[in-house]
Amino acid sequence: MTELDHATSSVRRAFIGVFIMSGITSVLMLALPFYMMQVFQRVLPSRSEETLIALSILAFIAFATYGIFEALRMAVLARAAARYEAMLAGPVVYAHFLDGSRDASSGMELMQDVRQVKTFIGSRALAAVAEAPFIPIFVAVLFMVDIALGILITCGMVVMVVVAILQQRAMKRGIEVQNDAQRGANRILQSHIEQSETVRVLGLQKTAIARWGSLNARGLTAFVNLQTVGALFGGFSRFMRFSLQASILGVGAFLALEGDVAAVVVFACMMLGGRALAPLDGLVGSWSALTNAWSAHNRVRDALIGFYVEPEKTALPEPRGNFMVEKLVFGVRGSDEAIIKRISFGIEAGETIGIIGPSGAGKSTLLRLLAGGLMPNAGHVRLDGADMRNWNRIQLGEYMGYVPQAVEFFPGTIGENIARFDPDASDADIVEAAQQAGIHEMILRFPRGYDTRIGTGGMQPSGGQKQLIALARALYRNPRLIFLDEPNSNLDQEGDHILLGAVSRAKARGATIILVTQRPVLLQVVDRVLLMKNGTIENYGPRQEVLPKVVKPASVERRPVRQIQQPKAGEEANEKTDGQVAAGAGGSAS
Numbered sequence: 001m002t003e004l005d006h007a008t009s010s011v012r013r014a015f016i017g018v019f020i021m022s023g024i025t026s027v028l029m030l031a032l033p034f035y036m037m038q039v040f041q042r043v044l045p046s047r048s049e050e051t052l053i054a055l056s057i058l059a060f061i062a063f064a065t066y067g068i069f070e071a072l073r074m075a076v077l078a079r080a081a082a083r084y085e086a087m088l089a090g091p092v093v094y095a096h097f098l099d100g101s102r103d104a105s106s107g108m109e110l111m112q113d114v115r116q117v118k119t120f121i122g123s124r125a126l127a128a129v130a131e132a133p134f135i136p137i138f139v140a141v142l143f144m145v146d147i148a149l150g151i152l153i154t155c156g157m158v159v160m161v162v163v164a165i166l167q168q169r170a171m172k173r174g175i176e177v178q179n180d181a182q183r184g185a186n187r188i189l190q191s192h193i194e195q196s197e198t199v200r201v202l203g204l205q206k207t208a209i210a211r212w213g214s215l216n217a218r219g220l221t222a223f224v225n226l227q228t229v230g231a232l233f234g235g236f237s238r239f240m241r242f243s244l245q246a247s248i249l250g251v252g253a254f255l256a257l258e259g260d261v262a263a264v265v266v267f268a269c270m271m272l273g274g275r276a277l278a279p280l281d282g283l284v285g286s287w288s289a290l291t292n293a294w295s296a297h298n299r300v301r302d303a304l305i306g307f308y309v310e311p312e313k314t315a316l317p318e319p320r321g322n323f324m325v326e327k328l329v330f331g332v333r334g335s336d337e338a339i340i341k342r343i344s345f346g347i348e349a350g351e352t353i354g355i356i357g358p359s360g361a362g363k364s365t366l367l368r369l370l371a372g373g374l375m376p377n378a379g380h381v382r383l384d385g386a387d388m389r390n391w392n393r394i395q396l397g398e399y400m401g402y403v404p405q406a407v408e409f410f411p412g413t414i415g416e417n418i419a420r421f422d423p424d425a426s427d428a429d430i431v432e433a434a435q436q437a438g439i440h441e442m443i444l445r446f447p448r449g450y451d452t453r454i455g456t457g458g459m460q461p462s463g464g465q466k467q468l469i470a471l472a473r474a475l476y477r478n479p480r481l482i483f484l485d486e487p488n489s490n491l492d493q494e495g496d497h498i499l500l501g502a503v504s505r506a507k508a509r510g511a512t513i514i515l516v517t518q519r520p521v522l523l524q525v526v527d528r529v530l531l532m533k534n535g536t537i538e539n540y541g542p543r544q545e546v547l548p549k550v551v552k553p554a555s556v557e558r559r560p561v562r563q564i565q566q567p568k569a570g571e572e573a574n575e576k577t578d579g580q581v582a583a584g585a586g587g588s589a590s
């Protein structure tokens with residue numbers, strides 16, 4: 001059973017309970033008209049105070065029971081609503097983490113969808129849905145009083161159902177337009193707020209507001225139209241409800257004049273009519289909330305189809321670091337051309353591999369596939385023989401170090417970020433990782449040292465500092481597998497030396513290191529070079545064979561790649577080489 005199945009069956013169970021309670025409250029609603037009839041037809045003619053007291057006690061018991069069930073019903077719905085969010089919010093985020101093709105905003109939107117459904121489940125609108133099947137009770141009582149009253153209310157209700165259907169049709173398109181516009185506007189706003197500084201520097205304030213505003217205006221126009229249509233239908237529904245109640249009174253009065261029914265029965269029937277029509281009226285009034293919640297649930301369902309938080313996978317032994325890539329294909333939705341095109345190669349445990357190639361060749365994508373950040377569309381990435389999908393990701397994370405291309409930190413202190421928020425982290429391990437990354441002294445100079453807060457709302461380290469802190473995080477507890485995506489793109493010469501030293505030490509202790517780089521300086525330490533071009537492998541082999549064919553003469557002159565000696569473990573790198581790897585970019589010379 002998936003998480004979605006668990007959540008929906010929990011809501012279903014709650015709804016069945018609410019449905020039963022709605023049946024009880026519907027029957028109890030008959031107590032007031034019944035009490036009124038008894039008072040007028042029994043107590044007043046007999047002038048019996050005992051009967052009045054007995055009837056009143058019975059009526060109060062009925063009202064109290066009604067009140068209890070009404071409260072209970074809403075409490076059950078509130079709990080079901082909270083359970084829906086509690087059971088699905090985590091899996092929605094989890095599924096988002098697993099699906100590398102989703103962007104950040106779609107994760108937040110799904111969370112909003114979960115909340116929208118939760119709000120609906122806990123609302124009166126769902127209670128009205130549960131009451132609707134009991135309308136026939138009131139209709140049947142009216143039929144029992146007089147067939148004319150029964151026919152009248154039935155016809156009125158048919159008209160109201162037709163109104164509800166027409167309303168649904170009239171509002172369907174508007175609801176879609178409103179939701180699409182609001183989502184689009186939110187995405188634009190979120191992205192501009194995240195990049196406020198760029199907006200400020202480039203003077204894009206008005207453009208940003210205009211782009212967001214035009215979509216938001218569409219949403220607002222759709223909102224006004226929807227509210228107007230809803231109000232019109234709501235007004236008509238009220239009109240129908242009051243007219244029907246008045247008609248019941250009119251027809252009842254006519255029957256009373258004929259002597260067919262007593263006057264008090266006419267009043268009781270009018271009350272019953274009102275009760276019968278209330279749920280329908282409620283449904284018409286909350287139609288857009290119901291439709292929105294249904295669409296939101298469908299989006300949540302689509303995101304979670306087949307998803308279940310897996311029972312812990314069997315923990316495999318610590319990986320040695322043998323990678324086997326088999327016919328690997330990766331593409332994104334909406335694009336015909338794959339980014340990674342059926343490539344196969346292997347990496348030996350303990351090797352250091354440099355992935356190079358022109359911009360857009362697919363280097364970062366390949367690295368992310370190897371690290372398990374993305375899942376392939378076809379083919380396999382096997383680590384020590386096991387498909388990456390079959391590794392226990394939480395266990396595997398302990399053996400992984402990763403510096404992504406765009407480094408960001410989670411809100412917390414530098415120490416917490418380096419330790420990946422491990423609650424059992426020892427200060428010694430954190431400091432050791434920082435020393436390995438050569439930033440211990442730099443961190444000590446920060447306002448609160450290792451306790452300085454970074455990430456959203458905290459201190460903003462420079463680009464180079466970010467890369468070195470991320471390197472410390474990658475080296476925390478000496479992982480076996482290290483993935484570095486252009487880890488020196490913001491580093492100066494000193495940073496390059498620190499990085500080379502750290503990579504060399506990790507290599508010396510047997511780690512498998514895969515790095516993407518555009519600059520030859522890092523290639524000094526690699527064993528093999530994988531040259532990518534347009535999603536395929538153009539060349540893969542020992543550094544000494546591949547590099548001479550792809551490094552620009554300028555950089556070769558400054559530091560001939562053929563002569564670059566791999567530094568020994570712990571040895572700091574030599575001078576920085578500024579040349580760019582010209583792999584496949586045309587004009588490369590050997």
Ligand SMILES: Nc1ncnc2c1ncn2[C@@H]1O[C@H](COP(=O)(O)OP(=O)(O)OP(=O)(O)O)[C@@H](O)[C@H]1O
Nearest residue numbers: 101332335339357358359360361362363364365366
């Ligand atoms: N989520 C995505 N949606 C659409 N296209 C994508 C996505 N991710 C990557 N691409 C495309 O895939 C191609 C390879 O991207 P990738 O980042 O792997 O290249 P790269 O070789 O690392 O480039 P660079 O050296 O510039 O970082 C690019 O053309 C990029 O536009």
